Amino acid sequence: MFQNLLNGLAIGSVYAIFALGYTLVFSILRVINFAHGAVFTVGAYLTYVLTGSSFGFNGLLRGQSLPFGLPFPVALLLGAVLAGLVGVVIERLAFAPLRRRGADTLLTLVSSLGVAVALVNILQYLVGAEPYRYPSTALGALPTAINFGSAAAPVPIRTVQIVIFAVSMVIVALLTYFIRGTRTGKALRAVSEDATTAQLLGIDTDRLILYSFFLSGFLGAVAGSLVGLSVSVAGPYFGLAFGLKGLAVIVLGGLGDIPGAVVAGLLIGLAEAFVPGQYVAYRDAVAFVVLFGVLLVRPQGLLGRAQVQKV
Amino acid sequence: MRRGTVGICLLLAALLAACGAPSPTDSAAGGSEDATEAATSEEATSEEASEEGSDAGESESTAELSGEPIPLGVAVAQTGNVALLGQEQVIGAEIAEAFFNERGGVNGRPIDVLLQDTAGDEAGASNAFNTLINQNEVVGIVGPTLSQQAFAASPIADRAGVPVLGPSNTAAGIPEIGDYVARVSAPVSVVAPNAVEVALEQDPEIESVSVAFAQNDAFSTSETGTFQETVTELGLTLNPVQTFQTTDTDFTSQASTIISQNPQLVIISGLAADGGNLVRQLRELGYTGLIIGGNGLNTANVFTVCGLLCDGVIIAQAYSPELDSDINAEFVEAYTAGQDRNPPQFSAQAFAGVQVFVEALIAVDDEQGLDSLELPALRTALNEAILAGEYDTPLGQISFTEEGEVNQEQFYVAQIEMEDEQTGSFTFVR
Numbered sequence: 001m002f003q004n005l006l007n008g009l010a011i012g013s014v015y016a017i018f019a020l021g022y023t024l025v026f027s028i029l030r031v032i033n034f035a036h037g038a039v040f041t042v043g044a045y046l047t048y049v050l051t052g053s054s055f056g057f058n059g060l061l062r063g064q065s066l067p068f069g070l071p072f073p074v075a076l077l078l079g080a081v082l083a084g085l086v087g088v089v090i091e092r093l094a095f096a097p098l099r100r101r102g103a104d105t106l107l108t109l110v111s112s113l114g115v116a117v118a119l120v121n122i123l124q125y126l127v128g129a130e131p132y133r134y135p136s137t138a139l140g141a142l143p144t145a146i147n148f149g150s151a152a153a154p155v156p157i158r159t160v161q162i163v164i165f166a167v168s169m170v171i172v173a174l175l176t177y178f179i180r181g182t183r184t185g186k187a188l189r190a191v192s193e194d195a196t197t198a199q200l201l202g203i204d205t206d207r208l209i210l211y212s213f214f215l216s217g218f219l220g221a222v223a224g225s226l227v228g229l230s231v232s233v234a235g236p237y238f239g240l241a242f243g244l245k246g247l248a249v250i251v252l253g254g255l256g257d258i259p260g261a262v263v264a265g266l267l268i269g270l271a272e273a274f275v276p277g278q279y280v281a282y283r284d285a286v287a288f289v290v291l292f293g294v295l296l297v298r299p300q301g302l303l304g305r306a307q308v309q310k311v
Numbered sequence: 312m313r314r315g316t317v318g319i320c321l322l323l324a325a326l327l328a329a330c331g332a333p334s335p336t337d338s339a340a341g342g343s344e345d346a347t348e349a350a351t352s353e354e355a356t357s358e359e360a361s362e363e364g365s366d367a368g369e370s371e372s373t374a375e376l377s378g379e380p381i382p383l384g385v386a387v388a389q390t391g392n393v394a395l396l397g398q399e400q401v402i403g404a405e406i407a408e409a410f411f412n413e414r415g416g417v418n419g420r421p422i423d424v425l426l427q428d429t430a431g432d433e434a435g436a437s438n439a440f441n442t443l444i445n446q447n448e449v450v451g452i453v454g455p456t457l458s459q460q461a462f463a464a465s466p467i468a469d470r471a472g473v474p475v476l477g478p479s480n481t482a483a484g485i486p487e488i489g490d491y492v493a494r495v496s497a498p499v500s501v502v503a504p505n506a507v508e509v510a511l512e513q514d515p516e517i518e519s520v521s522v523a524f525a526q527n528d529a530f531s532t533s534e535t536g537t538f539q540e541t542v543t544e545l546g547l548t549l550n551p552v553q554t555f556q557t558t559d560t561d562f563t564s565q566a567s568t569i570i571s572q573n574p575q576l577v578i579i580s581g582l583a584a585d586g587g588n589l590v591r592q593l594r595e596l597g598y599t600g601l602i603i604g605g606n607g608l609n610t611a612n613v614f615t616v617c618g619l620l621c622d623g624v625i626i627a628q629a630y631s632p633e634l635d636s637d638i639n640a641e642f643v644e645a646y647t648a649g650q651d652r653n654p655p656q657f658s659a660q661a662f663a664g665v666q667v668f669v670e671a672l673i674a675v676d677d678e679q680g681l682d683s684l685e686l687p688a689l690r691t692a693l694n695e696a697i698l699a700g701e702y703d704t705p706l707g708q709i710s711f712t713e714e715g716e717v718n719q720e721q722f723y724v725a726q727i728e729m730e731d732e733q734t735g736s737f738t739f740v741r
Contacts, residue, residue, distance in 0.1 A: 007563045054733070056615060058398045063651070121390070129394035130612040131584045136619065136732055144595040156570075156596045158563065231560035232591075232616045234584040237391065241558050277568045281526050281554035 002148060003155055004273045010161035010230075012269020013168030018223035018242055019249035019261040020175060021216035027192035027256035028205075028212045031105045034112040035090050036220050037243025038119035039083055041236060043221020044228040045123060047072075047079035048132050058128025072138035072229070080221040087217025088210055090115050095213075116243070123236040133232040134225075139163060164226045171222060172262055175215075179258060188212060192256060241284070248287040252294055254304020264302055376416050380423035381681070383668050384443035385661070386454030386464070387478070391431025395583050395612045396657050397456045400478055401426060403654070403661030404453060406645045411665070417672040417681070424665065429455045429464070436460035440467045448686060450672065450693055451475065453664035458482030459529035465492045472687055474694035478664040479657055481606055482533035486715035491694050493715030495663045495706065497629050499534040499606065502722055504541045506603045506627035509724040509741055510576050511545070513625075514601055517575040523553040523565055523589060524580035525607075531557075531580040534605045538578045550574055555589070557582050566592040580605035587616025594620040601625065604727075609656050611735070618732040628723040630656040630706050631739050638666075639705040653736070654705075663704035671696040 018040060025033045052069020055061045070078065094111040142159045149155030179185040190198040191208050199205050224239060249268055253260025271290050272283040294302060385404040388397030408424040416422050425447050427439035436455040443449045444467070451474040455464050461480040468475045469489030477485050477494035481502070485494050511517055520542045524535035535552070542549050550572040553565040566589065569577055577593060577600065579586050586608040593602070594617070604613070604626045614621055632643050632653040642662055646654040654662075674696040675681060675689065684692060701710045707721045725737035 003567055004564070007561070011561055056612070056733075124390060124394065129390070129398060131395075131587065131616045133615050133618055133732065145597060154597065156567075158592065158595050161563070227560065231562075231588050232584070234560055234588070234616070235395070238560065238584075241560075273564065275564070277553065277564060278551070280564045281556050281559070283564075284556065284558075 003157060005270070006157050006161060006165070008270035008273030009266060010165045010269070011272065012266035013165050013172075014223050014226055014265075015242075015245055015249050015269055016262040016265025017168050017171050017175075017219050019246045019253070019265050020172070020258060021219040021223070022246050022250045023253070023256055023258055023261045024188075024212045024216045024219075026250065027258075028188065028195070028209055029095070029099070029105075029108075030256075031095070031108045032112070032247065032250075033090075033095075033213075033216065034109060034243070035094065035115040035119065036216060036246065037239040038116040038123075039087055039090070039217045039239075040220040040224035040227075040242055041123060041233075041239035042086055042119060042224075043079055043083035043217070044224035044233045044238075045127060045132070046082050046221065047075045047225040048134060048228065048233055050075035050079050051135055051138070053132065053135060055127045056130045056132070058130060059124070060126050062128065069135075072134060076222065076225045079225060080218045083221030083224075084214040084216075084218035087213040087215075087220070090217075091210060091213040095209075120236045120240075127236075129235045129237075131232045131234045132228075134229050138229055158230070160230045164230060167222070167226060171219070175219070176258070184208070184211060245284075245287055248291045252291045252301055254301030257301065257303045260301055260303030267302075376412060376419060376421045378420040380421045381417055381672060382423050382425055382447055382449045383665065384425050384427060384440075384447060384449035384452040384454070385665070386427045386429050386436065386439040386443055386452055387661070388431050388435075388456040388460075389426070389428040391429075391435065393431040393456050393582065395610060396479065396607075397429070399610060399655050399657040400456060400661035402646070402650065403478075403658030404665050406642065406649075406658070407662040407665035407669075410641070410645055410662075411669045417669060418676045420681070422665075422669060422672070425449060427454075429460055431457070431460075433460050433463035436464035437467055440464040444468060444471050444473050449473070450686070450689060451668050451697075453478050453661060453668065455480070457528070457530060458485060458533065461485055461488065461492075462529060465489070468492070472694075473690050474668075474697055476664040476667055476697070478660045479606075480530070482530045483536075486712070490715075491690075493697060493711050493717070495667060495704070495709060495717050496660050497717055497719045497722070499530070499537045501719075502627045502629055503534055503537045503605065504627075505722050505724050505741065506625050507538065507541045507545065507576075507578075509726075510601050510603055510625055514575060517547060517601070519548045519550060519572065519574045520576045520578060521550045521553065521569045521572050521574040522578045522580075523555060523569065524605075525557045525582065525585060526554040527556045527558075528582065528607075531582070531605065531607060534607075535578075535580040538580065538603070538605070542578070547576075555581065555585060557585050559585055560588060562589045562592045563596075565589060566596050566598070569593060570596055570598050575600045576603065577601070578603040578605070580607065582607040583610050583612045584616055587613040587621065590624060591617035591620045603627075606656075609737075611652055611655060614727070614729065614735040615733055619729050621727045621735060622729045624727045625740075626725055626727070626737065628656055628725050628737070628739070629719065630654075630659040631721075631723040631725070632659075633739055634705065634707060634721070636703065636705075636707070638703055642705040659705045663702070663706050663709065666704050667697055667700070667702050667709075668693070670702055671700055674700060 050070045054065035094115045098108045145156040249264045253264030268287045275283040387400040412421045429436040429439040458480040465488045469491045475492045479496045481499045525531040602624045604624045675692045698711045710718045724741040725739045728738045729735035
């Protein structure tokens with residue numbers, strides 16, 4: 001029971017910070033950035049490279065590594081910053097040109113989907129399809145598992161899951177402070193409320209859009225690296241499943257709603273963790289069953305506000 | 312405005328070029344380009360290797376070959392979640408192409424291995440087969456990577472009368488797909504039980520066995536059936552079976568349940584990333600007994616997933632780099648010239664697949680003359696020649712039953728031995 005609870009919270013907290021990346025962009029642009037799953041993967045690879053690890057047998061960069069290796073926490077932060085910059089580039093290439101032309105949001109959505117496919121294929125071309133694992137020293141001297149039970153009735157919890165939960169919660173707290181307590185955060189909220197009015201009031205919306213893409217990329221990369229730390233970077237495609245799960249989370253939480261994304265992430269993680277053993281292979285379906293059930297009762301999501309139709 | 316339009320067009324063009332999902336048209340172009348590039352680089356490697364042995368090797372072989380190249384299709388997963396295995400097969404097939412062309416091809420005519428990406432699903436495999444058959448007009452196909460894909464794509468070749476050799480399809484029922492479908496990969500029912508026997512040799516106290524398998528993969532489902540039958544036949548206790556998906560990454564639930572079953576042996580049928588992760592999470596949660604990995608874990612790519620925790624995993628093998636034969640020594644030499652490790656089973660099987668085609672083509676040429684046959688007749692004659700022949704391959708001596716099932720004499724069992732977090736090797740224990 002305790003084991004399932006912590007498993008659920010660990011994976012749920014990663015869903016939450018991953019989905020926050022979607023939420024930030026959606027709240028500003030009202031568009032789902034489908035490239036977010038690919039940025040999640042890119043971030044995980046960037047962290048891997050920065051730890052000084054080398055690439056495997058396939059791909060253009062086979063056998064290559066940086067001449068230096070950073071400790072995992074530093075590599076995670078730097079990798080996330082670089083992935084944030086990738087997010088900015090994506091905005092400039094795939095979103096900004098369409099936005100300036102006033103293109104339909106569907107076009108922007110397809111454009112971001114295209115970027116996702118391109119990024120994943122470029123990754124495979126560069127580093128091959130093999131899985132990569134962060135150095136075992138990533139967590140320093142911490143043991144691989146901690147026994148929360150007794151010697152006779154052990155309840156082992158993998159240390160990495162406790163670390164993931166803790167880091168994710170710190171990130172959520174920092175992001176909440178940034179959005180609610182800083183000038184830029186308030187400006188972001190103003191733009192998400194009404195971009196035109198915010199612009200008339202002198203807020204530089206273009207700059208804030210870049211900020212939101214940077215933050216979104218940063219959060220995606222942190223999620224990707226934390227998942228990679230737990231289960232290895234399982235190849236260029238490993239962000240795709242998270243991409244879909246993240247969509248379920250933001251819809252469940254209420255599109256564009258930050259606390260909603262956190263609650264929904266944890267809820268889906270817990271729901272998956274409590275799937276009975278014999279049905280555990282079907283747990284991916286659980287996220288969407290939960291989503292379906294909630295949407296029947298609350299179409300605006302758990303914490304989202306109902307849209308009022310103004311005639 | 313115009314700049315924006317041009318930008319979007321460029322982006323879309325780049326996406327189409329980069330996209331791994333093969334539509335018949337784009338995969339034909341992309342695939343053959345890849346093939347040419349890859350073949351060029353691999354030939355360069357092989358040339359370097361042969362230069363060490365013979366200075367004149369390359370110039371001689373170029374002079375010997377003449378006539379139109381014979382197109383042979385190789386349809387394996389170069390992208391997608393099984394690209395790990397497919398990439399190893401590509402290397403094996405390209406080595407075979409360079410190797411046999413250097414030795415005169417098919418009585419002086421070169422073979423041209425056309426790679427076509429199947430990605431990791433059934434639709435991709437069907438597209439790749441259709442392209443190879445209808446556009447590239449190949450004489451035969453080595454592929455696809457997964458049994459699951461073979462059940463979808465191989466019937467297409469069978470209906471078109473194009474011989475297919477499965478390089479790594481080990482599920483039950485593959486040769487039965489049709490008259491034109493055979494395989495060089497021995498079925499799991501023959502290979503897998505060897506691993507259980509070795510586990511019992513290492514720990515005669517084994518009584519309780521837990522089994523986990525990827526339920527969304529036909530091969531893993533077939534393989535676990537064999538493992539479970541073997542466990543039951545040996546009178547061991549089979550605990551309630553655990554399932555997962557090949558796309559899963561978090562196995563905490565399965566690992567916790569397995570540990571609570573208190574087994575002395577765990578048998579995992581999955582692919583490298585998921586299977587390796589399950590091994591890792593089992594060990595991290597404190598499981599200390601023996602682990603058997605299925606054929607999907609039979610790749611060096613698993614080392615990077617479970618690192619030092621891979622140590623000791625037992626895996627049945629249809630190939631050993633240590634097999635003492637001339638063709639295997641040459642294959643290992645060619646492989647290690649380009650790769651910093653011994654060849655894995657998937658590369659050896661792909662090599663053997665191409666080899667069987669080349670030798671069967673030579674047999675057809677000797678008997679009837681390739682030029683005298685129209686393509687449909689050539690394909691039929693080739694299929695008959697494949698099934699009638701005996702081949703000395705890196706896998707050992709192989710032949711085929713009338714149905715297309717491979718007869719292979721030797722099987723092996725290896726145990727993973729890790730040197731550090733990233734590198735390890737398969738140490739043969741049988």
